[in-house]
Amino acid sequence: MSTPLEAILKAIESAVPPPPEPIDLKEAGLSQRDALLAVCDAIEVWRSDEGETYATVRVGNHREHHAVGSRAFRDWMLGELARQYVNKGRPASATEGAVGDARMGLEARAHLSGVRKPAVLRVATRAERLYVDLGQPEWNAVEIDGEGWRCVVEAPVPILRTRRTSAFPVPKQSSDFSGLRRLLDRLSEDDFILLVAWCVGAFLDGVPYPILILGGEQGSGKSTMARLAQALTDPVNGDLLQPPGDDRDLIAAARNNRVLAFDNFSGIKADLADSLCRLATGSEIGGRALYSNHETATFSARRPMILNGIPDLAARGDLADRAIVLRLEAPAQRVTERDWARNVAAILPATLGAIFNAIATGMARLEQTPTPDLRMADFARFIVAAEPALPWPTGGFLAAYRRNRGQAIAALAEGDLVATAVRNFIESRETWTGRLSDLYETLSVTMSPEARRSGDWPGNARWFSDRLRRAAPTLKALGVGVVERRGGTGLTVNIGKIASLASLASSDDVGVPRDSDASDASDARFRVLTEAHPENASTETTGWSEVIP
Known part of the structure; x- marks a missing residue:
C-alpha cells in the first residue's frame, strides 16, 4: 500500500504529458541547419554592449546563459536536436558546417531584435539588489539587498559562465569571521x-x-x-x-x-x-x-x-x-x-x-x-x-x-631617488619656480658619483622629466605638488608644498582629463603631475602636465 506522499507524486507524474515523439527530419523536409534553428525558436538571443551574441536557454527548471559561439551552447543545440528530431530512426545530429550556419542565423536574429544586455560574470545588479551566481549546476544564486541575503532559484538577470567558472559552497547564514x-x-x-x-x-x-x-x-x-x-x-x-x-x-x-x-x-x-x-x-x-x-x-x-x-x-x-x-x-x-x-x-x-x-x-x-x-x-x-x-x-x-x-x-619614496631629491629640495622652501632643465641641473649637483653611474639618477633632463612624472603619486601623497606652465620662454615648473601651490594656479595651466577614478575625494583639490594625452605626445614633449581646478 502506497503512502500519501507516494500517491501524490504518482498523481503528479501521471498528469504530466509525455514528451512529444521526435520528428523525422526527412519527412519534415528540414535540413540540419533549419532543424537547429527550429530548436532555437523558443530561446532568447541578445547582444552585449560589445556586440557579442548570447542566448538564454531553459534547462530543466532553470535558465542558462551562454555565448552563441561557445562550446556550452553548441552542446545544448546538439542535445536539443537529438531530443526533438530523428534521422533514419536515430537521434539526429549535425555537421559543424550546419552548426556554424545556425549560429550565423542566430546572430542575425539577435542583431535584428536590438536587445542588448550587460555581459557580466559572477555578479550582477538589478533594482537595488545584488546577485551572485553560486556556480552550481542548478544555476541558483544569492540575492542581497539592504535587508539581508537569501538563496534564490535563479538570478533575474543574465550572469554568464566560462569554462573557468567553479562553484561556491552553499553559504551559511552567519556573521562569523x-x-x-x-x-x-x-x-x-x-x-x-x-x-x-x-x-x-x-x-x-x-x-x-x-x-x-x-x-x-x-x-x-x-x-x-x-x-x-x-x-x-x-x-x-x-x-x-x-x-x-x-x-x-x-x-x-x-x-x-x-x-x-x-x-x-x-x-x-x-x-x-x-x-x-x-x-x-x-x-x-x-x-x-x-x-x-x-x-x-x-x-x-x-x-x-x-x-x-x-x-x-x-x-x-x-x-x-x-x-x-x-x-x-x-x-x-x-x-x-x-x-x-x-x-x-x-x-x-x-x-x-x-x-x-x-x-x-x-x-x-x-x-x-x-x-x-x-x-x-x-x-x-x-x-x-x-x-x-x-x-x-x-x-x-x-x-x-x-x-x-x-x-x-x-x-616608494625610499626606493625612488628622484622623489627623495625633490622632497628634500622643497623641504626648506614653500615653492620653487624655474625651468625643468634648471631643476635637473640643481638636483644633479647633490647626487653622488655612484648614483649617477648606477643609473639610479637620470642621465639627462628628458629622462628626469619621465621619472618626475612617474614619481607624481608619491610626491602628491607626501604633500609635494608639481605644476607645469608653458609660455614664450618654454617650459616652467612650479614645485612646492601643495597648500602653497594652490595660489599659483591660473587659467593658462595645461589641463588633462581626470582618469576613471577622478571622483576620489583625494583629487578634489587638484591633480598633480598627470600623464598628458597620449595622442598629443611626441619626442618633443615632456609627457606630463598639471591641472588645478
Whole structure:
C-alpha cells in the first residue's frame, strides 16, 4: 500500500504529458541547419554592449546563459536536436558546417531584435539588489539587498559562465569571521582587516577595485593566499593565472574570469601597469593592435585583481596608488596542502555568509555614510558603511587602510631617488619656480658619483622629466605638488608644498582629463603631475602636465 506522499507524486507524474515523439527530419523536409534553428525558436538571443551574441536557454527548471559561439551552447543545440528530431530512426545530429550556419542565423536574429544586455560574470545588479551566481549546476544564486541575503532559484538577470567558472559552497547564514581569522592567524590585524575588506569589495558592481598585491620572499605563502582570496570571491576551475605579456593576454583573462589572480610576477612594465590600473578602474584597454585588419577595438570592464611576486610590485607609483599591499612572512609552522584545503573548505560556508551579511549592511547604510578623503573612495566608503557587520571596531578599516598607504608611499619614496631629491629640495622652501632643465641641473649637483653611474639618477633632463612624472603619486601623497606652465620662454615648473601651490594656479595651466577614478575625494583639490594625452605626445614633449581646478 502506497503512502500519501507516494500517491501524490504518482498523481503528479501521471498528469504530466509525455514528451512529444521526435520528428523525422526527412519527412519534415528540414535540413540540419533549419532543424537547429527550429530548436532555437523558443530561446532568447541578445547582444552585449560589445556586440557579442548570447542566448538564454531553459534547462530543466532553470535558465542558462551562454555565448552563441561557445562550446556550452553548441552542446545544448546538439542535445536539443537529438531530443526533438530523428534521422533514419536515430537521434539526429549535425555537421559543424550546419552548426556554424545556425549560429550565423542566430546572430542575425539577435542583431535584428536590438536587445542588448550587460555581459557580466559572477555578479550582477538589478533594482537595488545584488546577485551572485553560486556556480552550481542548478544555476541558483544569492540575492542581497539592504535587508539581508537569501538563496534564490535563479538570478533575474543574465550572469554568464566560462569554462573557468567553479562553484561556491552553499553559504551559511552567519556573521562569523572567526574561522577565517584562525586560518590566517599569521596575518597582522591590519592585514587581516584589509584582506577581508578587499574580499567584500570584490563583490561590488560598478565601482573601481583596489588591486590586492601580495609580496614576500619565496616560501611566504603568496600563492596560497592568492588562492584563498580567489576561493572567497570567484572560485575557478584550474589554478592561478600566468602573468599577462600584453593587452591581448590581459583581455583574454578578463573575458574568462571575474577575479583575475596572477601568480609569480617577476616585474611589471609601464604599459602593462597602466592597463592593469585601467582594468581595475573601468577604463578602456586594447586598441588597434587587437586586430590584424587595423580596425580599432577596445575592451571595457572592471575586474578585481590579485598580483603576487617576489619583487616589490608596488614599487610602481601608478599601481601603489590603487593597491592594498600585504607583505607576507614565512609561516612559523607549515601545513600540508591537503590539510590546508580541508581547513579552507570547513570555513568557507560561514565566511561567505558573513561576507554577504556585510554587503547587505553596507547597502543599507551606504547613503548615510560620508565619502572618505581617500583614493579609491567608492570602495572605502562601502567598507565603512559595512563596518557594523565586520570583525573590527568602527574606524578600524580607515585606520588600517591609511597606514597601508603610508607604508607603500614610504617604500616608494625610499626606493625612488628622484622623489627623495625633490622632497628634500622643497623641504626648506614653500615653492620653487624655474625651468625643468634648471631643476635637473640643481638636483644633479647633490647626487653622488655612484648614483649617477648606477643609473639610479637620470642621465639627462628628458629622462628626469619621465621619472618626475612617474614619481607624481608619491610626491602628491607626501604633500609635494608639481605644476607645469608653458609660455614664450618654454617650459616652467612650479614645485612646492601643495597648500602653497594652490595660489599659483591660473587659467593658462595645461589641463588633462581626470582618469576613471577622478571622483576620489583625494583629487578634489587638484591633480598633480598627470600623464598628458597620449595622442598629443611626441619626442618633443615632456609627457606630463598639471591641472588645478
